[in-house]
Amino acid sequence: MTDTASSAGPAGTTTPARPLVVLEGVNKYFGALHVLQDVDLTVHEGEVVVVIGPSGSGKSTLCRTINRLETIESGRILLDGRPLPEEGKDLARLRAEVGMVFQSFNLFAHMTVLENVMVGPVKARGVDKGAARRTALDLLERVGVTDQRDKYPAQLSGGQQQRVAIARALAMQPKVMLFDEPTSALDPEMINEVLDVMTTLAREGMTMVVVTHEMGFARRAANRVVFMADGRVVESADPETFFTAPRSDRARDFLSKILTH
């Protein structure tokens, strides 16, 4: 698995990168349902890992364990070499280093677009408001929603909201960005504007874990595709290999269902 990180991917990584996110023997249950079964996964700095799989395979849960929005029953998760803290201020500090983008955007409904992007640095990092505002405006410019800065989330289209959510996560200057089905709640014509922002991020060298059904994005931007089924990592390969010659029956079956049309 480690060799894929140093191979020349879209991010252009050439030196061996250090492991940024490490999951070792992770198990997670929802009641009797064993949603994550002995999952091992290493994401290196600058790597873009796309997690795909049928619904209910545990890929969203996997994504959410990385910043401990979901707790795990056994195994361990390391971020930049340190185990995830259990609770409290340490956990909050760690989460500040992990950006997260949700399927349903989750922009703060009572704040303007600009305030949404400013609140993290101001409250969690103690950045002064002027500086936070300048950073926020830069980020909004980058994701192309500067015009909307004084509006409230409900006044924006889904695609715009998701781009603001990406800016909000980037404002914390995270070491890694998690995307939990970022385009699944979007109208088809808005998917590309979000994927474009994500592709740019990937090319700039951001470490990313992306749970998605967008196979085009996986081919274009991923260094590695991780295929999950029934709570296990079934296959892990570079996109070209995975899409043209999947090793497992489960993966072949999954691909035949989604790539036929």
Next chain:
Amino acid sequence: MEAVTENLGLFGRGYLLSLQLCLWGLAGSLLLGTLVAACRVSPVPPLRAFGTAWVGVVRNCPLTVVLFAFAFGLPEVGVNGSYWWLGIAALVVYTSAFVCEALRSGINAVPAGQAEAARAIGLTFTQSLRSVVLPQAFRSSVPPVGSVLIAMIKNSAVVGAFGVGRDLFSVGNSLTSAQGYAALPVLTGVAVGYLLLTLPAGGALAAVERKVAIAR
């Protein structure tokens, strides 16, 4: 109606005292109710247990019992204070349980994703409650908290009956029992006094609700 017209000054002073009682009750119960609600939703089990016990005990005791406990019980265990402040404390404690539950309904109405997003950008529990969850919870709990506060205004009459001062209710009481005025006109005056507290309060709440409404 001369019972009222002859004693307008008395009624006026009673009204002002009731108003003071209510304003203290309002400030105190909103503050305490918010703290208890924060306990009830906190991830720390002892705090949650405290919040649940507080609501369980205070909400299920009659106001008069709470008042007795504060006015007569507390001095017995060495906590002294004027009847005025003990009465206000009882009103605040009693109302806080209801404010807590009304707020909690508001907190439950805030989509879980809002708190998750707050945690995901690195806000602590307290910060996410203060900056993200509570501001939205307050907005959707304006109507139920409003009902609680209006009930509190009326409950202040019970506090008045304990002799904390000459509030509206005790003015009415002394006019009828000590000075022998006919009950009906005096009580009408008292009722009008309370309406002059509750109706503007209702109006203010409606204005607050319009002002803080957010689109989702």
